[in-house]
Amino acid sequence: MKDRWRGRRTGLTLVVALTWGVIAASLVSGRGQAAVVVSDDAGRVLARLSLGKDDAFSLRYRNSLYGTSAEERFVIMGDGRFRLDELVAEQVAVLEEYYAVSEGPTRAAPGSWRAPPAYTLELDRLTVAATDLGRRTLLVEGHRPLALWRLVDDAAPSVHLTVERAP
Structure with a gap:
């Protein structure tokens, strides 16, 4: 027994x-599950996308001067703010002339270049113009690309990005 x-x-x-x-x-x-929240000027939530295991998101847009794609990659910090971590562009000139980068751009995936930003940028809220011209798109692992410019009217194209973390 x-x-x-x-x-x-x-x-x-x-x-x-x-x-x-x-x-x-x-x-x-x-840390609980984090999500990127997209809201309009009136504070209405337009989208909420849970972040993947990488705790990161990107904003892709079409550079108006060069007409090519560029991407700003952000990582979520422990306090819920987010930090600009890397810049990626199809044309090296976008990185060298449009952004301040800390070192020369290097080849990324075929057809693109990347570089770290020259300055630390940590935010708790980011406001961007989501226009038809720039076609800003939110990229989050595990989700389809979200065309921010389709969520707002051209008369009021601003969207606000924040990160919320579940308790």
């Missing part, structure tokens, strides 16, 4: 230890 309970006690001890491990890991991380 004693041997029958020995395996069950070991199993129960293992389950309790694993449960406490999961709880401790979630407390140490201190």
